[in-house]
Amino acid sequence: MxxxxxxxxxxxxxxxxxxxxxxxxxxxxxxxxxxxxxxxxxxxTPIAKLTKTMAREYTTGVVTIPMFRNYLFPKFVEFRTTGCGFFFSVPLPSRYTYTISGTTSNPFPVFAYQPYGYPGTIRDIVNITTGDIVKVNSTVDLTPYVPAKQDFFIYTLKNYYEKGLEGVYGEPYKVLGSTVAIYYSQLMYDPEIYKLNKTKSLVGLAKVNLSLETIxxxxxxxxxxxxxxxxxxxxxxxxxxxxxxxxxxxxxxxxxxxxxxxxxxxxxxxxxxxxxxxxxxxxxxxxxxxxxxxxxxxxxxxxxxxxxxxxxxxxxxxxxxxxTEALILTTSISIGVTVGIIVLGIVGSFVTGLVVSRPMKFLEKQFERIKVLDLGSVSNNSSMFREVNSIFNNLKNTVEWLAEIKTFIPQS
Incomplete structure (x- = not known):
């Protein structure tokens, strides 16, 4: 049990x-x-909202190309982006964007732009706090750059034509001279045509980069x-x-x-x-x-x-x-306690058995002596159990009574 x-x-x-x-x-x-x-x-979520706002404000005519430099800088800084700008495919390839240039160990902010008709990219180094130009035309790159042929532009258009999405999160990619980035891009439309009849005539997209390093x-x-x-x-x-x-x-x-x-x-x-x-x-x-x-x-x-x-x-x-380490520890403790309880139970049962059986064996010996009327060798005892003590008292009375009548009992 x-x-x-x-x-x-x-x-x-x-x-x-x-x-x-x-x-x-x-x-x-x-x-x-x-x-x-x-x-x-x-x-x-914030970079998506920022990009959508930029695209909407261009499409609705709130911001125009001459305003891009001053318009984009606070967004580039306050949202801690690694790239923030506009990219156009029509009427001619062009782009206007703040980005991080240099190396991973020595990055610096630049305003990179490609005016209509210009094949490459012009970069001005800017002050990250004020946006002031630190170095005009720090690099003049004549390498042809066509926004519509870039992976992010193609990916955005693919999602638009296949899924009807005007804005998408792009896949991580390596930004030239910068780190791996996640971006959000949103399609933009010709503001003049949109103003006339709300027709969406695609001209380019707004894009905001976020360094993967942050995540x-x-x-x-x-x-x-x-x-x-x-x-x-x-x-x-x-x-x-x-x-x-x-x-x-x-x-x-x-x-x-x-x-x-x-x-x-x-x-x-x-x-x-x-x-x-x-x-x-x-x-x-x-x-x-x-x-x-x-x-x-x-x-x-x-x-x-x-x-x-x-x-x-x-x-x-x-x-x-x-x-499962904690479970194993708890189980080990439970097993130890269980074994301890079992051992204590067995020892307790053994001791209790001895305590209970000892007076019974004593009584058995006394009754053997009484059986042969060897009353002189009968001894008495006591016990911690009240019932056993009662038997001992009765034994004493019985021996005294037998001693009184022993002379009248014939010898066998």
Whole structure:
């Protein structure tokens, strides 16, 4: 009975602890997921709103080409963008944009522009605080630049013609002389024609860049249980960032998620991808995997982050051994307590048996003496139990009574 009771207590403790630990892990992942999504919304939504405002104000005639330099600078600075400007495909290729130039170790702001009919790009170095020109024509690049042939322009038009989207988040790309950036682009229309009859005659687009480094720095500070980590990647496998080294954090390269070396993450995500029917478009709620490269058990919890046309995948990776560590510790303690209770129960039962059986054996010996009327050798005793003491008293009375009548009992 003691053993059964202890086992039931241990089983109940195990099940309750297991549920509590799983709930705690789930809560940690959910809170981290909400934290990341809230941050991404806070970073990505403003650049979309800014770009849409720029495109609308050009299309409605609020801002014109002569105003671009002064119009764009405060937006470039206050929104902490790495690029902010207008790109035209008609009537002739042209662009007007603030951007970061130089090198990763020595960046500086420039106003880059390409007037109508000019084949290349002219750049003026500007003061990042006031916007004043520090050096006019710091570079005069005659290399032909056609906005309509750039990847971001083609991508924007593709989404417009295929999906009817006038504004889109673009894929990360390497900005010339700067870092890897995420951008939002919005189509613009001829203001004169739009003013006349609201007809949208495409002339170009507004575009705002945001350095990927901003998001990478945030993700690098996410802490999970033990050695657990988070990775963020697009459906096309390009890594945005993570809490481990994803290489793209240097702002120089975009990395395939399957190529991440840290913690064998690339190999693990490749295995996850294969087990998930070779897709990231539809994700399971959770997946447990034993890594093929290291034999370690992992728990992967994926999330989808969707904002307009953009879809990113957030992968939370926990080591199963670290999740169950507390359960193992609690179970070990429960087993120890259970064994202790069983041992104490057995010892207690043995001691109790001795305490109870000893006076009974004593009485047995006394009755053997009474049986042969050896009344002189009959002795008395006492016990901690009231009932046994009562028997001893009755034995004493019986012996005294037998002693009185012994002379009348014939010898056998």
């Amino acid at each position: 003691i053993l059964s009771g202890c086992l039931l207590v241990w089983l109940s403790s195990y099940l309750v602890t297991e549920k509590a630990i799983n709930d705690l892990s789930t809560k940690l992942i959910n809170e981290s997921g909400r934290k990341i999504i809230t941050y991404l919304d806070g970073v990505m 990478v720095n945030f993700l690098s500070k996410i802490e999970l249980l033990g050695r657990g980590y988070v990775l963020v990647a697009q459906d096309n496998f390009i890594v945005i960032g993570g809490s481990i080294d994803t290489i793209s954090g240097d702002g120089l390269n975009s990395t395939n998620i399957f190529d991440v070396k840290s913690r064998n993450a690339g190999s693990l995500m490749k295995q996850f991808y294969e087990l998930n029917n070779r897709t990231f478009s539809i994700l399971p709620s959770v997946m447990k995997i034993v890594g093929e490269s290291d034999g370690v058990s992992y728990i992967i919890t994926p999330y989808k982050y969707v904002l307009e046309n953009m879809q990113w995948n957030i992968f939370f990776v926990l080591y199963e051994s670290e999740v």
